[in-house]
Amino acid sequence: MSAWRFERHPRLGSGRTDGRRWWVRPGRPDALPGLLTAAGRWRPVYGPPDEIDGAVIADAETLIDISALDAVRSVAPESGVVHVEAGCTWEALETTLGRRGLTLGPVPRWLVGRPIAETLAAGPPARPSPRYGDVTDGLLALRAALPGGLTNCAVSPRRATGPDFGRIPVGADHRAGLITDVHLRVWPVEPGRAWRRVRFAGWAEARAAALAVLADGIRPAWWCLRRALRQVSLDMQFDGPRLDRQAERLDALLAGFDGQADPPEAAERFADTRLWRPGAGPTVLSAVQHVAGPDLAGAVEGIPRVEVWDLRPEGATVHVAREAAAPPPDGAWADLAERVFAALDGAGEGGR
Amino acid sequence: MATPTPTAIRDGLRSIVGDRMSTTPPDRTAYARDLWPRTQLDRLVGDPPERPLAVVWPTSPEEVAAIVRLCAAQRVPIVPFGAGSGVCGGARAVPGGIVVDLKRLKRIRRIDRAAMVVEVEAGFVGERFERTLERHGLTLGHFPSSILCSTVGGWVAARSAGQCSSRYGKIEDMVVDLEVVTGDGRIRRTARAGGLDWNPIFTGSEGTLGLITAATLRVHAQPAARAFRGWRMPSVAAGLEVMRRTMQAGLRPAVMRMYDSLDTLLVGSKDDAKGGQLGRLKAIFAGTGQVDALKQRATRAALASPRLLNFAVDRLPDTALLVTVTEGSEAEARRTDEAIADYALAVGALDLGEQPGRAWMAHRYDVSYKQSKLYRAGAFVDTFEVATTWDGIQPLYHAVRRAVSAEVLVMAHFSHVYPGGCSIYFTFAGTGRDPADMRRRYARVWQQALDATVARGAAIAHHHGAGLSRRSHMPATHGEAARWFAALKAACDPAGILNPGKLFAPDDIPRAEGGR
Numbered sequence A: 001m002s003a004w005r006f007e008r009h010p011r012l013g014s015g016r017t018d019g020r021r022w023w024v025r026p027g028r029p030d031a032l033p034g035l036l037t038a039a040g041r042w043r044p045v046y047g048p049p050d051e052i053d054g055a056v057i058a059d060a061e062t063l064i065d066i067s068a069l070d071a072v073r074s075v076a077p078e079s080g081v082v083h084v085e086a087g088c089t090w091e092a093l094e095t096t097l098g099r100r101g102l103t104l105g106p107v108p109r110w111l112v113g114r115p116i117a118e119t120l121a122a123g124p125p126a127r128p129s130p131r132y133g134d135v136t137d138g139l140l141a142l143r144a145a146l147p148g149g150l151t152n153c154a155v156s157p158r159r160a161t162g163p164d165f166g167r168i169p170v171g172a173d174h175r176a177g178l179i180t181d182v183h184l185r186v187w188p189v190e191p192g193r194a195w196r197r198v199r200f201a202g203w204a205e206a207r208a209a210a211l212a213v214l215a216d217g218i219r220p221a222w223w224c225l226r227r228a229l230r231q232v233s234l235d236m237q238f239d240g241p242r243l244d245r246q247a248e249r250l251d252a253l254l255a256g257f258d259g260q261a262d263p264p265e266a267a268e269r270f271a272d273t274r275l276w277r278p279g280a281g282p283t284v285l286s287a288v289q290h291v292a293g294p295d296l297a298g299a300v301e302g303i304p305r306v307e308v309w310d311l312r313p314e315g316a317t318v319h320v321a322r323e324a325a326a327p328p329p330d331g332a333w334a335d336l337a338e339r340v341f342a343a344l345d346g347a348g349e350g351g352r
Numbered sequence B: 001m002a003t004p005t006p007t008a009i010r011d012g013l014r015s016i017v018g019d020r021m022s023t024t025p026p027d028r029t030a031y032a033r034d035l036w037p038r039t040q041l042d043r044l045v046g047d048p049p050e051r052p053l054a055v056v057w058p059t060s061p062e063e064v065a066a067i068v069r070l071c072a073a074q075r076v077p078i079v080p081f082g083a084g085s086g087v088c089g090g091a092r093a094v095p096g097g098i099v100v101d102l103k104r105l106k107r108i109r110r111i112d113r114a115a116m117v118v119e120v121e122a123g124f125v126g127e128r129f130e131r132t133l134e135r136h137g138l139t140l141g142h143f144p145s146s147i148l149c150s151t152v153g154g155w156v157a158a159r160s161a162g163q164c165s166s167r168y169g170k171i172e173d174m175v176v177d178l179e180v181v182t183g184d185g186r187i188r189r190t191a192r193a194g195g196l197d198w199n200p201i202f203t204g205s206e207g208t209l210g211l212i213t214a215a216t217l218r219v220h221a222q223p224a225a226r227a228f229r230g231w232r233m234p235s236v237a238a239g240l241e242v243m244r245r246t247m248q249a250g251l252r253p254a255v256m257r258m259y260d261s262l263d264t265l266l267v268g269s270k271d272d273a274k275g276g277q278l279g280r281l282k283a284i285f286a287g288t289g290q291v292d293a294l295k296q297r298a299t300r301a302a303l304a305s306p307r308l309l310n311f312a313v314d315r316l317p318d319t320a321l322l323v324t325v326t327e328g329s330e331a332e333a334r335r336t337d338e339a340i341a342d343y344a345l346a347v348g349a350l351d352l353g354e355q356p357g358r359a360w361m362a363h364r365y366d367v368s369y370k371q372s373k374l375y376r377a378g379a380f381v382d383t384f385e386v387a388t389t390w391d392g393i394q395p396l397y398h399a400v401r402r403a404v405s406a407e408v409l410v411m412a413h414f415s416h417v418y419p420g421g422c423s424i425y426f427t428f429a430g431t432g433r434d435p436a437d438m439r440r441r442y443a444r445v446w447q448q449a450l451d452a453t454v455a456r457g458a459a460i461a462h463h464h465g466a467g468l469s470r471r472s473h474m475p476a477t478h479g480e481a482a483r484w485f486a487a488l489k490a491a492c493d494p495a496g497i498l499n500p501g502k503l504f505a506p507d508d509i510p511r512a513e514g515g516r
Ligand SMILES: Cc1cc2nc3c(=O)[nH]c(=O)nc-3n(C[C@H](O)[C@H](O)[C@H](O)COP(=O)(O)OP(=O)(O)OC[C@H]3O[C@@H](n4cnc5c(N)ncnc54)[C@H](O)[C@@H]3O)c2cc1C
Pocket: B034, B035, B079, B080, B081, B082, B083, B084, B085, B086, B087, B089, B090, B091, B102, B122, B123, B143, B144, B145, B146, B149, B150, B151, B152, B153, B154, B155, B156, B157, B158, B159, B160, B161, B162, B163, B206, B207, B208, B210, B211, B212, B213, B367, B368, B369, B463, B464, B465, B467, B499, B502
């Protein structure tokens, strides 16, 4: 039986308590600043308290459940912008968009079940796509609740009004406020889709071929480099209206590299295991992402299961299937960040 | 703490940089301002900007750090100065402060072809930087009209946009890593940072959180091919539709730039300053035409009736010139050009061939760094760039025009095109009974234009920054985010010496509660 019972808190309103902490579930973003003021040490959660891992909420006085803040507030197809509350999950959003012929671009299966606020607060999630960009590229505006009120943000593809304030809560683990709603860029679902797989002798060859594709202005909707048997395979998905022309150009380009083409269906099947499709569940492929420099071969040396989705000339995001040591953050900066968070919460309380 | 004497500051600075400093009146006058047009009006009114106590030219991040430590200890404000091409007062001197000119930090530290990044010091002037990259077969892809008179540090500090931003992004899209000196006098690198993502914090901070001493930026191979074109659009709306469809199809043209009716007339006009009215107007706006006393009077008289002028402009045929440049590999440049043609022909546009694109390219830096001749004619001119999403572009265009049309003649072009929207670049010109009246009108125009932009939920700046000219509307634009700024300021600039009063007015910065 649940230890949590409903009660009325003098400042938080009605919620549940287990005697040590409170659980509240606001229905509107503008209720949040008041809650944050009254909440003491708070922690955002996404669901009822009995379903939450105890370690996550160990020292919280108030659990603010934002799972009810999950409305897709508006979709502007002409501008390609969706306004959505941050308790909404990625696949719920993609499902809603799909009904209107729109998409966020490829959504990795490991984001399935996860709310937008959670993934953004944990750091820019990798949704690498040469064609559609990553999540922060598509973050046109972000609002957060602070104890004094809500932040504001003009919805614009680009701006120049000081630092990019909308990026401050991204990766800040809710210590710079609670993300309430975001405007994200969405795209029309393209009429066609095609796949390619090419295998290369090693990482260096695969990387060179992939970067040549980018340099030629060809933008796969998704790609993945990974070790397959003794080789490195490059799988690609293309979306677009002119796929025949893209494919022709791509094949001509890749012919200049020493690779071996596999049937496109192999790439399609593999993409289905990695990207969310309606009805698909989550995968637990990648617990760890880390950022590598241009020496990709060196960065993945000795790691048995590794996939690279985000590849640019200057580096790559490497997904590793087992725990691997991420480089430690610079102490001086961590200290500066702590000063920012301290300046924000004053009394030393606030979200963590 | 007692206010430090100018002599104490001078001696302290000299111990750091030796002779690379000045307290002479000409230097202090030259460094009192940037190119904010309002400063010119202030001068005409007899209210010139305050001069700094001293100007310093450090040559290394270590010297910059030592200067910051000295100023922090003595509570002396610092204004970082790139090339002073800013148009918002961001580099305007602060009373009792010094100016740190970063142009002597001008080394390229590293060109890494494998990673396609370049590490460059902040004072490198744009055009020289691009020429150096060109020699290596590379490009940054950042071509602001002010490329001849702006620095890498100024670009990053003010979140600048180049003419090819649709392909390469704005400067914030190019930053991989920054080296900054924060208000505690420490040299830090953002790439090794923890806790927060510091690149988007320092980019756009306009010298209020730290002095940028170097940047590592993404670069690209020089494009192998370019295609140029001009289109006569049947209407502004049709042109916007073509721009939107192009970007949402995932294409990346280098330039898509469309002029509204008046701007189209001026761009397309063949008559020069000696000839027709249009040519003269064009030359005057650009600040290049010869303006004798008679023409000055005529210009002033015309601008004295802005309502009438705008009424006439509103009755011009609703056609618009769209200029496009596509580039990349031969295949990509052609592919993109052909795709744009499909969209343009579908809305009934007329293909004007290569000439408009080539002409634009040839004159792309023909903006004047000199003050516009309009000031000599007893009038003023300024520009105002805003941005929003596609569904808001036309309403924003009309709202801003409506808001200011009783005060000034206004025209615009649409550029910096992205999948989600674009920017509108307004140019306005007006006059007044005397300099004081002009300055009041100028202030009203800015207030009205910014009000109209905020009311539509659009971004009040696309690439010129906020400085002093837009700070009045920062609270309305950002709401509680001002608390983030306060917290960042308390952490990064505990002595409050870095470009104080810029971005946010002091009264609009909430008190940061914690801090150490
Ligand atoms: C004719 C003309 C055309 C222009 N066209 C464009 C254009 O196409 N695109 C565009 O984006 N802008 C344009 N501008 C505006 C201006 O050139 C940009 O804002 C540019 O980025 C400023 O660079 P700067 O080196 O001159 O900086 P400055 O004007 O010296 O400084 C700008 C701001 O940044 C701060 N700053 C400068 N350097 C540093 C540093 N190293 N560290 C920390 N803070 C610093 C200053 O304190 C100030 O607040 C134009 C201006 C003019 C006059």
